[in-house]
Amino acid sequence: MAALRDSSSGGVIGGNSTAANVTVVAVAYRWRYTRTDGTDAPGPETTFDDQADAEDWLSSHWAELLETGVDQVTLLDTDTEVYGPMSLHPPTP
Numbered sequence: 001m002a003a004l005r006d007s008s009s010g011g012v013i014g015g016n017s018t019a020a021n022v023t024v025v026a027v028a029y030r031w032r033y034t035r036t037d038g039t040d041a042p043g044p045e046t047t048f049d050d051q052a053d054a055e056d057w058l059s060s061h062w063a064e065l066l067e068t069g070v071d072q073v074t075l076l077d078t079d080t081e082v083y084g085p086m087s088l089h090p091p092t093p
Helices: 051-067
Strands: 002-006 022-026 029-034 072-077 080-087
Touching: 029 051, 029 080, 051 072
Parallel strands: none
Antiparallel strands: 002 022, 029 072, 072 080
16 A cells, blocks of 8 residues: 655645655554563564554454464554554453
């Protein structure tokens, strides 16, 4: 998926904008996988067209990720953090 971004502000441009500072960038959501101590953990290099698809995928795969050593995840939009880190461990009472 591609989007037009105003390179001066980073904002997405919609419609028929004629801004002078426009660049086309690929927008890809992906998960960064880490251990509790913040070090990288191995995980699938899957990308998604939108945030909802990424979150749907995680809701189906979180237990499998936890079993393979992933403790927490961070959602990225290309290289920008959307949110996280978010623990995959169940809450403790």
